[in-house]
Amino acid sequence: MKRNVRFVLLLMKLKLSRMMMFRVSFFGAFIADGTMFIIQLLAFEAIYSQVDAIGGWNRGQMIIFVGTFAVVNALNMLIYFFGVNDIPEKIKRGDLDGYITKPVSPLLRVTFENVNPGSVPLLIFSAGIVCYGVSAAGINISFMTGLLYVLLVLLMTLLWYDMELILRSIPFLVLSANGIVQLEEQLIEMNFKIPGILYKGGFKVVFYFILPYGIMSTTPTQMLSGLLTASGFLHAVVITAFFTAFAIGFWRYGLRHYKSTGS
Amino acid sequence: MSLIKTRNLTKTFRRFEKAPGLAGSVKSLFKRVYTEKTAVDGFDLTAEEGEFIGLIGPNGAGKTTLIKMLTGIIAPTSGEVNVLGYYPNKLENAFKKQYAVVMGQKSQLIFDLTCADTFLLYKEMYEIPNDVYKRNLELFVDLFDARGYLNTQARTLSLGERMKMELVTALLHNPRVLFLDEPTIGLDAPAQRHIRAFLKEMNLRHGTTILLTSHNMEDVRSLCPRSVLVGSGKKVYDGPTDKLFDAYQTSKKVTAQFEDATDFRLPENCPVLEQNAHKTVFTVPKALCGAVLHQIMRDYPQCDLFVEEEDIGVIVERIYAGREANP
Numbered sequence: 001m002k003r004n005v006r007f008v009l010l011l012m013k014l015k016l017s018r019m020m021m022f023r024v025s026f027f028g029a030f031i032a033d034g035t036m037f038i039i040q041l042l043a044f045e046a047i048y049s050q051v052d053a054i055g056g057w058n059r060g061q062m063i064i065f066v067g068t069f070a071v072v073n074a075l076n077m078l079i080y081f082f083g084v085n086d087i088p089e090k091i092k093r094g095d096l097d098g099y100i101t102k103p104v105s106p107l108l109r110v111t112f113e114n115v116n117p118g119s120v121p122l123l124i125f126s127a128g129i130v131c132y133g134v135s136a137a138g139i140n141i142s143f144m145t146g147l148l149y150v151l152l153v154l155l156m157t158l159l160w161y162d163m164e165l166i167l168r169s170i171p172f173l174v175l176s177a178n179g180i181v182q183l184e185e186q187l188i189e190m191n192f193k194i195p196g197i198l199y200k201g202g203f204k205v206v207f208y209f210i211l212p213y214g215i216m217s218t219t220p221t222q223m224l225s226g227l228l229t230a231s232g233f234l235h236a237v238v239i240t241a242f243f244t245a246f247a248i249g250f251w252r253y254g255l256r257h258y259k260s261t262g263s
Numbered sequence: 264m265s266l267i268k269t270r271n272l273t274k275t276f277r278r279f280e281k282a283p284g285l286a287g288s289v290k291s292l293f294k295r296v297y298t299e300k301t302a303v304d305g306f307d308l309t310a311e312e313g314e315f316i317g318l319i320g321p322n323g324a325g326k327t328t329l330i331k332m333l334t335g336i337i338a339p340t341s342g343e344v345n346v347l348g349y350y351p352n353k354l355e356n357a358f359k360k361q362y363a364v365v366m367g368q369k370s371q372l373i374f375d376l377t378c379a380d381t382f383l384l385y386k387e388m389y390e391i392p393n394d395v396y397k398r399n400l401e402l403f404v405d406l407f408d409a410r411g412y413l414n415t416q417a418r419t420l421s422l423g424e425r426m427k428m429e430l431v432t433a434l435l436h437n438p439r440v441l442f443l444d445e446p447t448i449g450l451d452a453p454a455q456r457h458i459r460a461f462l463k464e465m466n467l468r469h470g471t472t473i474l475l476t477s478h479n480m481e482d483v484r485s486l487c488p489r490s491v492l493v494g495s496g497k498k499v500y501d502g503p504t505d506k507l508f509d510a511y512q513t514s515k516k517v518t519a520q521f522e523d524a525t526d527f528r529l530p531e532n533c534p535v536l537e538q539n540a541h542k543t544v545f546t547v548p549k550a551l552c553g554a555v556l557h558q559i560m561r562d563y564p565q566c567d568l569f570v571e572e573e574d575i576g577v578i579v580e581r582i583y584a585g586r587e588a589n590p
Contacts, residue, residue, distance in 0.1 A: 003390070010387050018375040097336050098371050101364050103356035104388045256352070259276065260336050 007104055008112045015115050055198045060137025061225050062195070067129030068153065068224075069192045069217035074123035075157040076164075082114035084161065087168040088181070091254075094261030107251055111161075130224075139225060152220040152233075155240045160216060162243035165251060172254025187213050195221070212239050264348075266440055266472050267310035267333060272342035274303040274328050274496075302328040304496035305342070310474065312439070315466045317487030317504060318476040321576035325496035326476040327366075330442050333474070334364050347439060360389055363433035367445035370425065371432055372417040378428045379413045382435060389436035396435060403431040406461050423454030430461060434471075441465070443475045447482055459485055480572035484508065494579040511578045514546040518569040519559060527563065530555045546573065 054062060087110060090096050099106035134141060141149075167184050191207065196218030199207050207214030219236045222228035278298050281291040303325040310316055318326050331337045332344055335351030335358070344351060349358035365371075372381045386396050404410050407427045412420060420428065426446060433441065443462070447455045463486060465471045477483055483490055483504060490507050492500035500507055516536070519527060524540035532551065537544040547555045552570070559566060 007387055010384060014373065014376060014380060014384060017380060018373070095369070097331070097364075097366070097369060100336050100354060101334050101359060101362075102388050103359040103390075255354075256338060258337065260331055 004105070004108060007108065011109065011112045012115050015113065016117060019117070055195060057195060057197065057221075057225075058137055060133050060135070060139070061221060063133030063136055064130055064224055065133075065195050065217050065221045066192070067126055067131075067133050068220045070126035070129060071123065071153055072156050072160055072216055072220075073188075073192075074119050074126050075153070076160050077116055077119035078123060079115055079157075080111045080161055081164070082116050083111050084164045084168055086110070086114065087165075088171040088178075091171045091258065092261075096255075096258060097260055100255070100258070106255065107165075107248070134224065137225065141224065145224065145226070148233075149220050149223045152223050152236060155236060156216040156220060159212060159236075159240045159243055162240070162247040163211070163213070165247040166243070169247075169251050169254045172257055187211060191216065197222075208235070209239065212243070215239065265309040265345075266312050266347055267308060267474070268343075268345045269306055269308045269333075270343040272303055272306040272308075272329070272332060272344050273301065273340050274325075274332060274337065275299050275301045275340045301496050303332065303339075306493075306496070306498055308491065308498070308501075310440075310472060312472055313466070313470045314489060315462075315473045315487050316475065317483035317490040318474055318493065319478075319480075319483055319490055319575055320493035320499070321574075321579060322478075324493040324579075326493050327444055328496075329493070330364070330444055330474070330476060334362065334442055335359070360436065361438060362440040362442065363436070363438040364442040365429050365433045365444065365446055367426070367443075367448040370417075370429060372425065372428055374416075374418040376417065377414045378417055378420075378431075381417065381428075381432055385432055385435055391436050395437065399435050399437065400431070403434060403461075406464060407431065407457065423450050423457070426450060426454070426458060427461075430458065434465060437469070438471065440472045440474070443473060443477075445477055445479075446475070447477065447479050455479070455481070462486055478575065480508075480512075480575065484572075492575075492579060492582070494582075499579055499582050507578075511581050512549070512573050513581070514548050514573050515552050516571045516573055517545055517547050517552075517556070518571070519543045519545075519563070520567040520569070521563070521565065523565075525563065525566075527566075530558060 052059060057065070090099075090110070096106065099109055102109070163184065167180050170180060191213040196204075196207060196214035199214050204214070215236055219228060219232060222232060276299070278300055279291075280296050280298055281287045306325075306329060308329075318329065320326050328337070332339050333346050333351060335354050338352040347358060347361050349355055351358065372378060373384065382396075382400065385391070391399075404413065407430075409424070409427050409431070412424050412428060417425065417428065430446070446462075447458055450458070459482060462473060462475075466473050466486075473486075475482065475487060487504050489502065490500065490504040491498060492507065500511075517533075520542050521527070522541075526540075527538070527543045529535055529538075529543065529545055530547070530551075533545045533547050533555065535543065535545045556568060556570070559568060
């Protein structure tokens, strides 16, 4: 464990060094992520500024919802997205050879080798939105509620990672999974705008259990708003544990079926 | 006990095939056609500690697939494989710490960073003690006279410099077995010589067991006392390298080039491989080589001559033909 932490820290240092080799790209990353954030904010304003309540949630809670999704997304971009997103190409090009033959977990290395400090401002802005939403909703937050909210945000970041890892490990078994990754992007886009509480029937089953994007921002928002039940909390924990175990198992299964490329 | 032991090792790949053009693509959407290709077929191999073995064969013979099974990158379809006491595809870290693999066409350097940064990453991955790391780095840098590249961004290195750094990276942790896949591919003659000298030193001084695949016959002849020849996934020959070349490499390939169009007359007993007004490629029986070259230089003083070893594919064919003639 200690060795893995040391290794991850080294990967992060190397990534920072790599970014600093290219000054334009280093500062450009902050500008690009900041611009993306502003676009998201404008989209939110365009949709929600005209309504006072959605599915029983007031405007403040909706702001918390959007802010929380942005926080989870920023953590995803900051920590693992650019590493995990490259997995299909690494499988196709046979680049995993160099990971498999080294005495550290290939998954650990792939996950943390492309951290993106450019997403730090995005994370700070997103946290700011959550704070603004809390203020707009007039919610008083206890230390324990705040702590559980942070825990849920981290759990949902892990769940997002699991989903990304599963979808990007499919090319171990098939020629290409570009379509599935595009579908994932559309689902995330949709769930960024629609709180999970609006889903009913089959949609709820899909977005709460099968492709659980529906709970990623909804559950932490419910926690902060004092609306989360014990079963809702348990559901978030169990579903994350299940998908984490499945993602790791699927990755290992894929690795055993890795074909590399011709010489 | 042998460091590497395989028995009846086989790897079969399933390959997707489709008819050419859009119609073939549409058809393949509904009906997939797969064919099976046996890349390595019932391969038996043993290697003892300290051996330097050349694994040679034409393109597509199965050499790289064999190396990938020995290093655990891919799982065998059937058969037994044991390297350093481990089943490679179990991918145990204790196993991976004892070998290194260098693939000439795949880099392990971090291109955007300096070589020294890559070495630090490898020090951490292999948990190399400080004193061993410093000692090895000093030794390898001196052997390669490569101190000047340490703080250079890897992407700016020449191919030869990069390959030297690849080898340093691979050997920092004192591997017991080194798998080398085409380490001199694309390198000029001085760089090839430098790398050969380094590998010889590592094998002799450190006792590193080396399995080398190369199309460069000079690599194999000068480095490997033992050669394993692979053809169509099967072992065709396993024995002394000298014997292989003496018995089966009966000719040299000669290229004669002319700046001006020339009516070049082929020497006797030299089958032509390619000929036009500016260039003629032909084979010369080894025994006649000196005399033929002397004659060409006398008759065509303006000619540029290149002498190469015979293509490995020809040797494989010759061995097969010899077996058919004397089963």
